[in-house]
Amino acid sequence: MNTRTDILLQQLKKKILILDGAMGTMIQRYQLEEDDFRTAALKSHPKSLKGNNDLLSLSRPDVIKQIHEAYLDADADILETNTFSSTSIAQEDYDLSHLAYELNVASAKIAKEVALAYSEKTPGQPRFVAGAIGPTNRTASISPDVNDPGFRAVNFDQLAEAYAEQIRGLLDGGVDILLVETIFDTLNAKAAVYAIQEVYEEKGIPLDPEQGGIPIMISGTITDASGRTLSGQTTEAFLISLSHVPLISIGLNCALGAKELRPYLKVLAEKAPFYVSAYPNAGLPNEFGQYDQTANEMADQVEEFLKDDLINILGGCCGTTPEHIKVIAEVSKKYEPRKLAFA
DSSP states (O other), X not given: OOOHHHHHHHHHHHSOEEBOOOHHHHHHHTOOOGGGGOOGGGTTOSSOOTXXXXXXXXXXXXXXXXXXXXXXXXXXXXXXXXXXXXXXXHHGGGTOGGGHHHHHHHHHHHHHHHHHHHHHHOTTXXXXXXXXXXXXXXXXXXXXXXXXXXXXXXXXXXXXXXXXHHHHHHHHHTOXXXXXXXXXXXXXXXXXXXXXXXXXXXXXXXXXXXXXXXXEEEEEOOOSTTOBOTTSOBHHHHHHHHTTSOOSEEEEEEEEEHHHHHHHHHHHHHHOSSEEEEEEESSOOOTTSOOOOOHHHHHHHHHHHHHTTOOSEEOOOTTOOHHHHHHHHHHHTTSOOOOOTTO
């Protein structure tokens, strides 16, 4: 009997897989208030919790479930868990570090329940869950204090410990994939990958998906027109820095729209021995920080990736909605996935 990993590997050979769109953009549509973010246990928590979107997996699981369903209705193959900030480090801002493991388990279970239900409805199109592992709100490579360039707000060991806790929660909740995403500092990502290796060893999970391991996706962020990550790496350097692990995919997301992302995806497509993913923003933000790019405009730009044979996994980041994903999914059906030249 095929495992979930086997089925995912088979699907990657057949088609371009569609990742979902933005979670935060969709949550904004619900116009939630402070009380929506509070569980019974957090009724008297002294800090404001509004905006801590990961908490909704505990306080309003119905909202998160509806958002996942909307993306699957839009033809997404892969759902991301609502765990972008579910590390003890990121939750420190709210004095909720102690909830990190629980947040990951709960979010993974919500997404997995929905994915399995839709897989039954569409047996020819199995749906998968990617455990979203964000970069945290601290960087191991750059000082947050301009007066003290040697200072670091976090170190490698602290990051690895926090990531390991998150990874255990995601795996215990049943994710099919681990997605280390929005990487602006490769040292943070290396800590996440180190933690994955440690947890896999602890749980007896093979590192290589071809040997039945839980696949690992990596997605970096090119922060501006310089073509570098925030910590100064080029796309090729980013790829080389993380190629020591048998990844299922490497790619780029966030910060830029599809048009701006294209030259950097080309580098990955030419040089990566893995599948390539992309989930750009809905264009660049306007002066109010809003994303104006329509679904059709984004699809037109994304189609250039497909024409150039750059992509295996495609979705949307900031500003994208089920409307964007639906059109992207439709366009992608006209194209074959990028072949692995190094396989």
